[in-house]
Amino acid sequence: MATPLMNLIKRLLKSSVGRKYLMAISGGCLVLFVTGHMIGNLQIFLGRETINTYAQFLQSNKEVLWLVRFSLLALVGIHLWSASALTVENRAARPLGYSGNPAPTAASYASRTMLMSGIIIATFIVYHLLHYTAQVPAINFTGQDFRLLHEPLRDGTERHDVFAMMVLGFRNPYVSVFYLLGVGLLCLHLSHGIRAMFQSLGFKNWQWGLLIDRAAPVMAWVLFLGYASIPLAVLLGLVGKEVVR
């Protein structure tokens, strides 16, 4: 009773190449998300009004918001599942290693540490969601409740002040350093991941391969600098001087 669809699903879940597709597709979608998320966040440099309007827009349609949230959660779930399933098999394939554990020939640091960078990123994501999405006061280490920050509007109403939340959050140097570590490792992960993903999905050849290999770390650096600029600008007092506790 193996219909073509069942066959396809079985191979995606069971075969090594199929699991690599899942890893690469979920990773690739997450790359698109982190790129968009970075561009959105960079609006903090355009001032309080702009980023708060953007945040209000994101929150405006709850149905879409939750759809996106669940999709992201599913992507992370698929990525985590395929990472662990592949890792278990990869470890089992070499029960006894070489004398003195020599570094694998020609393998970059990023490529050898994908699992470790991934696990730390997962921890970072949990903290990040509690910090700015759930806005749990106990873990922002500012003694304030981010949920209570509001920007008064001219028409007398008010909206959530995401600008102030980001500024206050990143003024804590420990929190900022953790963010820098998190995005640093994400970009280490992606400096290898982006090129690996093209190979896993079969989108690479002798003409384009070299360009992809070179563009992947560039893309990773762009993401790192984009994300890192926000906590750094706050710490250096370049952004958010008007926000007072």
Add this chain to the structure above:
Amino acid sequence: MKVTLKVWRQIDSTAPGSFQLYPTPDLNPDMSFLEMLDVVNDELANRGEEPIAFAHDCREGICGTCGLTINGKPHGPGRGIATCQLYMRTFADGDTITVEPFRAKPFPVLKDLMVDRSAFDRIIQTGGFISVRTGSAPDGNALPISKIDADLAMDAAACIGCGACVAACKNASAMLFVSAKVSHLGLLPQGQPERHRRVARMVDQMDREGFGACTVTGSCEAVCPKNISLNFITRMNRDYAVALFKGE
């Protein structure tokens, strides 16, 4: 020159192995690594000890039988060579050289430095062939093949199946081998009818044998005596995706 060998000795596939040290007699630096092992083995045999078992055949880099991990790197230092093409002049007088078998669960050690690579044969049996009526050789150029495809097919067909890719990969993945075998047939017109069934079956068998998956570290390509490109793995991944949609 003289070197000291730190060699993995193991009586059979069930016994636990261990490293033993062997100082070599005076060597000619222009000896190949395997000739050096022959000299050491002569001495061992003269002393009534068991010679070091290692696999070899052509000794000119074309058969893929030899394969040792030398100082942690399959086929030793150097690029694009098999163990039989490695010369003692690569090492310095007085060096200690670690010699181990290729390590992977699907490559059980038979004895000392010899491993059983029949997992590769079983992968080939599932799809590494084309089913054609064999008769007399066809006329040359009767089947037009583009130069690009012909060259790529030849590059893939250069694989001698030595297993260094598996031995070098941190995941003991056989994807470089399988992708070379899938591609050299899949690039040519004769290989088209079975192209997608082939990749599906060969990948299935590769998984059944217990090889790991690719993390794209590039170790396999770096140790391959025939410099098979990682891009063949990409090609295999693409063919496999088509196979999925064709229901193979």
